[in-house]
Amino acid sequence: MRVPLSWLAEFVDLAPGTTADDVHAALVKVGLEEEEVHGFDLTGPIVVGEVLEFVEEPQANGKTIRWCQVRVAPDGQQAADGGDAVHGIVCGAGNFFVGDKVVVTLPGSVLPGPFPIAPRKTYGHVSDGMIASVRELGIGDDHDGILRLSTLGLDPEVGTDAIELLGLADEAVEINVTPDRGYAFSIRGVAREYSHATGAAFRDPAAHGQLTPTANEGFPVAFADDAPIHGRPGVSVFSTRVVRGIDPTRPTPPWMVSRLKLAGIRSISLPVDITNYVMLELGQPTHGYDLDKLSGGITVRRAAPGEKITTLDAQERALHTEDLLITDDSGAIGLAGVMGGASTEISDSTRNVLVEAANFDPVTVARSARRHKLPSEAAKRFERGVDPQIAAAATSRVAQLLVDLAGGTADDAGSLTGEASGATAILLPAGYVSGLIGVDYTNEEIRGSLAEVGGVIAETEGGLLVTPPSWRPDVTDKSDLAEEVARIVGYERIPSILPVAPAGHGLTREQRIRRTVADALAAAGSTEIIAFPFLPKALNDLYGAAQSAEVAQIKVANALDASAPYLRTTLLPGLIEAAKRNLSRGLTDVALYELGLVFTPEQGAVYGQATLPSAVQRPSAEQLAELNAGIPPQPRHVAALVVGNVVRKQPGQSAVPAGISDALAIVAQIGLATGADIEIVQGRHKAMHPGRTAELRVAGQHVGFAGELLPQIAADADLPRVVAVVELDLDAVIALAEPVVEATEIGTFPAATQDLTLLVAESVPAAAVLAAVREGAGELLEELHLVDDYRGAGLEEGQKSLTFALRFRAADRTLTAAEASEAKLAGAARAAELVGAATRE
CATH class of the missing domain: 3.50.40.10 (Phenylalanyl-trna Synthetase, Chain B, domain 3)
Structure with a gap:
């Protein structure tokens, strides 16, 4: 809202010399936000002139150019710029006549722009000033011709100050009106607020000069x-x-x-x-x-x-x-x-x-x-x-x-x-204002403030009954009345005291683990992103489920982007888009990750049907349960993408490109951060490379996948052929992980190491063989890992040779070679029993 000062002064007393900054400062005291000061940006001398004569300029080549003689001061007096009473002025307008009163900007004046006026030689004459148009004066958009004062119904004396005549010396303060204070969208409302701030007398423009219409007369x-x-x-x-x-x-x-x-x-x-x-x-x-x-x-x-x-x-x-x-x-x-x-x-x-x-x-x-x-x-x-x-x-x-x-x-x-309905009276309990604001207000201050803003006050048992004025529809509650008291008495009365923060309960287990996962991935060199949560249906179908052609999705009714109206069921498309953007800007080696919510509705379920509870009090547990049932499941996932080289080429070192091993390394980092034992088994996914895809399980339950994108999908996304990706349901991983990770004792007795080579069918996963050996080897087995996977000469077709390194240790004695060998052979026997493995000599 812009408020011209001359207009404001009609309804509230402005002290002599009050500036726009003073008005702004006063309005800020009662809670109105200061913006700008606006004016016409004119500097005189700008006066009323009379056109005495003019001649058309023959050098104009068809344009309208007039050489004018304009009187800018009464006879015998100097002009406002110190020059002669008659000025010669070159003018390019043709809409005025001899005898017209016009506005003349004399040398030394400045028009909006800023555009200073000075004598200027043109068309063989020295133009000593300018005859102004409406737009040049900043009071309109008309620039077809100069302003003739007779068209405004004016016939002032020559030499009159045109700035004062046209009201161009005024300026306006601009305030930002918040949605709850619509009354300040008027001179009436701002004048009343200025009166509250300064104590100046207020004159209500709605109370003067009005005729009272009646219901039964006039227009139907x-x-x-x-x-x-x-x-x-x-x-x-x-x-x-x-x-x-x-x-x-x-x-x-x-x-x-x-x-x-x-x-x-x-x-x-x-x-x-x-x-x-x-x-x-x-x-x-x-x-x-x-x-x-x-x-x-x-x-x-x-x-x-x-x-x-x-x-x-x-x-x-x-x-x-x-x-x-x-x-x-x-x-x-x-x-x-x-x-x-x-x-x-x-x-x-x-x-x-x-x-x-x-x-x-x-x-x-x-x-x-x-x-x-x-x-x-x-x-x-x-x-x-x-x-x-x-x-x-x-x-x-x-x-x-x-x-x-x-x-x-x-x-x-x-x-x-x-008929306008009256405002409802509000009960203001005794002591409420002081208790809410934190200031000991007297009863006189409270009553005086509420009466000043127009409230009608009545005594009642335990406090006051206050009826707000008709122009304040925003005052509907006792807290609104307290706010009025605070701003009228003065915000400076409110002490600046920082409250003591109550003792917190700290982070939950889930929050701590999520932060640990994010820290671990960032420490390993990945960059966290926050991707757009809306996707096209096809991308949700492609990445959202391992095998099914379609996944259940939620379509947004008022989507920001019509091409992506569905809530995401997977984080991978956002990572792929971010990688594509970074590669297009020359960043060829990229490692990204995101922790975020996905939306996994049940097929055929209808959401958003719950009845919204009243805001008067906290919803009950039953109401909250109903509300939660009205929204789809929103598990938190973690996803990562690696593309380019994980080790750059340098002297003595070849480049190491990203691949499935890097995806599995990220899985290992997440496992360490969550304390979960993430099992990696051969898997399939319609967006992933067959044979380079791992299904991820915790406690036997599927929690995600890792591997490399299909080369064609990578190419369609303008990415290199090999793109390593991981996505896990982090909420599920945390829920399935052991809540407490127990540290094992460090053994003080020497370890015994053994190697074991087993022949199995190529279709048997190495993880299944490893699990069988671990089960059979018993409690003495401290560590077991695969060191070699051989297929080729010397083996029957369809077979592979797996070599495992085993380490045995006892907590109370030094193991003999015979004890270690016995445990190893027990593991081999169990592998033979479960997966058909044979010991290779």
Whole structure:
């Protein structure tokens, strides 16, 4: 909201010498946010001049160039710039005549831009100044010709200061109005706040010069809202006044043009400027209809199915049945609270005007404005709440200005339909304000503050009953009253004391493990990313499940990107997209990881059907369970991707490209961080390379996969042929891991080592053989790992030779070679029994 200082001073006393910065500082004290200071950025001397004569410049080659003699000071006096009373000026406009009064910017003046004015030689003359247009003065957009003061109804004396004459010495303070303080979208509201901040006398513009319309006289109005939203009628008050015999072609006076310009609204025509002016002054939007274009009385109702309206911007709009309309016998003539209709628009031929001011439901107006993409100044105020008591004052103020400025005659009576409902009294318990704010306010301070903001106060048992003023629909609770006391008495009274933080319970086991996993992956050289959580359906199907053609997915109703409307079921597409972007920027060796939620709905399940509980109190356990049942499972996954070289080429060292071994190394890091024993077995996945894919299990349950992408999929993503990836359900891994990892004792007796070579069928996984040997070798086995996998000459077709290294140790003695060999052979026997292994000599 921009507030011209001269306008503000009409309704609240500004001390002499008060600057825009002073006003900003005062408004900040009562909670309004400071923004900018706006002005016309003009520096004099800029004066009224009279065109004495001009000649067309013959050198102009077809352009309009005039060499003018302009009187800029009365006879016998010096001009404001110290020069002669008559200046020679070259002008490129052709819309003025001898005898016209114009605005002359003399040498030494500065126009917005900044554009300094100085004598300038052109077309063989020295142009001693410039005759200004509306746009050059910063008061409009017209640049077709210079400003003739007679078109504004002005005939000032030559040499008059044009800056003061046109109201261009004024400036405006801009404040940011938060959604709960819609009353500050008016000069009336800001003047009241300035009065609260400084104690200056406030004069309510809504309390002076208004005629009181009656319900039974004037223009007929009816309400027919048969579909209120949330039980609230679309309109509560509707006031009208009729003004006859206006001249809409009269110019808008300069003081009004300059104030509107400073407030951020351009001048359009006198009737429209008046309605905008009153809206800014009182905060009550108003609208004018060409009375002679109306058919019958006005009815306020909801739109019918399929109904349309052409608004003032010449756009035909299909209406929704929630839209509230202003209608007459011909149909819709306005979209209530948003924009008027073109059929009753005021034009240059209008002579009789119906002025309307109403109080519309904020929710209805807000929805219509967004539905039709019409964020008008009126809608901006209605959706925040307008004072329901000033509709009649606003129509009377518009009627007064139409009489004074447009030459009209106002009918004695108007109409006032409906009645504003009174605000509900709020109980303010004794001691509540001081307890909430932390300041010992006296009873006099509390009562005085609430009375100052317009509250009506009554004593009651245990406290006060406070009825908020009509212009404060945001005050609905005792905490709002406490806030009013705090800001009126002064925020500086509130001490700056940091509260003592209560002792926390620390991180949960799951939180600690997740942080450990992230730290471990980052320490190993990977970079964490946060990817977009929406995907195309095809990518969810490709990466979201190992074998099935499709996975259950959730489609977002209002997707930000129509090409990716589904919630992700996997983290891999985000990693692949990030890797692709990094490679395109020259980063050829990339290791990325992400910890994030995925969405895994059950096939055919319907979500979002739970009833929302009241916000008055904390929901019960049953209500929370119902809410949780209304959302899909959202497990937290961890995924990683490695592409390029894991060891770069350097002297004496060849490059080592990424592959499945690096994916398995990441799995090992996650296993160490979580304390889970992650089993790696041969697996399959439709997006992964066959033979280079591992299924990951914990306690026999599937928790994820690791391996290399199919080369064709990697190529489609503009990635190298080998891309190592891992994805695990981290929540499942943590749940299945042992909650406590027990440290083993360090053996003090020497170990005995043995090797064991077994022949098995190629189809038998090495992990199955290893597990069988471990089971058979017994308690003395301390460590077992695969050291060789041989297939080729010397073996029968379909066989492979697996060599294992075994280490045995006893806690209470030194093992003999015979004991170690016995344990080894027991392991071999168990492998023979379970997987058909034979010992190779």
